[in-house]
Amino acid sequence: MLHSFKTLARDNPAVRALLLRGLSRLRRLAHAPPGLYTLCYHHVPEHHRAGFAAQIVHLRRHGRFVGADEAVGLIASGAIGTGRHFLVTFDDGYADTVEVALPVLREAGVPAILFLVADWLDAPPSNPPGPYAGRALVAEWLEAGMEIGSHSMSHARIATLDEAGAEREIAASRRALEAATGRPIRHFACPWGVAEHDYRPGRDPALALASGYATFFTTRRGVATDAGDLPLMPRHVLEPEWPVHELDALMGARRARLARGAHLARGAHLARGARLARP
Template identity: 30%
Template sequence: MASVNPSIENAALALLKAVGGFMCGFGRRRKLAILIYHRVLSEPDFMRPDEIDVFTFAWQMELLARYFNVMPLADAVDRLQRGDLPPRAACITFDDGYADNATVALPILKRWNLPATFFIAAGFLDGGRMWNDTVLETVRRLDGERLDLSQIGQGVHAIGTPEEKSRTGYRLLNRLKHLPPRQRAEYVDYIASRVDGLPDDLMMSSAQVKALHADGMEIGGHTMSHPILANLSEDEARKEIAEGKDKLEAIIKERIRFFAYPNGKPVKDYKPEQVGMVRDLGFQAAVSTTWGVACNRSDILQLPRFTPWDRSPTKFMARLVANFSRAA
């Protein structure tokens, strides 16, 4: 693990463990922390500064294995409802279905015998690419000092340095994210037309999904194409959720029990009607991206999630422990 002074670090972590046991509640009042990840990079990437690399993920998983009771999501949901969670209960989840979840994250999870749930946008398997990755990978490959998108009303952006490219990439993601799906697709295609050779191996293959399942990991639904469900009609939203579930069930030959709402913010990204769809389609539970921890009052179809973003072990643990005060 990253550490300046190992003895001080270990003492601080032991103290945080004790505090965490108090913060997470007692008996039926115990709380469940559900951590959310997306990518685990083989090395740091200037275009994705918010994504962790393998080194950081490795010590985070070691801390979770040493100081928390990491549970399969199915067991955690059952025990949350029964009111008999263990102290410092936690689950690990991944969204979207990136290939590095299987190639980089899985070996570390197996090293520490940690279960995890992988919520997969099924339409991108086997060579697909999410729209946000199309934007980031296009900006990465662009030459010159400026990206002129004034023709589609998206301004002119600096791309002369790696830092400028990173800022421009995320600025564009924020501008395009909540546009109507068809308009967003047109804008993304316009941006992508400026380069050749975009990657087609960022997302998992069906074989990798099968392998995750065979290793005891939970596979969860995340729609087909990762839309903002709140922007879709009732029929479109139901089709996205149901077809994603059906495709994954065909791959692993088992029922898909859990669902993650794309983007995951209530009202902004999904509506109460879509929560009803998730229930009607037979999902046992679902997760959002509302910050906090779950308690016995939480809506089982809108469980909160959170991941500390700190890059030192003590700060990571401190923020994770502090998060137990945010029951949703």
């Protein structure tokens, strides 16, 4: 039943919007627990520039933006638990990440990481939804102080590959991107990022860490709180046109005081019932 409801919400925009509107009445980023909330974007087209900027402003009210390397340091030291932190990531390497999103990020002083598909840097797919960032745009991104990570060699579904294929997608893509950019590549984002379907949890995160990455990013929702999350980093996949109340619904939490009050009220109600039931 729950799976059917999730499928209905995913495939029906009106149902999804109604559901998230309702959840946003109960959940707020202001009440979310401390930790690292990683945001995953793909396209940021020009006509959604304002929506993306509004999301950045909204998130800034509720936490601090950090880069990927800083996030790892905070997690490793335990300091990630001192407050809410937001990490902005972009998958695939679309040109509008640099042309549209970068100016918004620079104006706001927000760091971000772009996960590139190594084979696409010089030979991007000709089919939509490109265009993709070439070397000139990647250089512009790096000159702005942003970070680069790997999104595999060819955007293959790594779970379907043998050991040698997985090694090429994960480890060899790191070497290729370091050679292309002259920068260390310390973070890996798995294409699609669903356990068992897109990567093998018992093989691929360990391969990433053994080959020199500090992280292996997935697309499971959640908040990273300690070093145990580094091999399976959660991310919230977002679209730049979503209204900010949907970010509250997806990443926020109920106010703890209200939840505790409801628990106490329920306890008092049960105690009163017990007294009335006595002979």
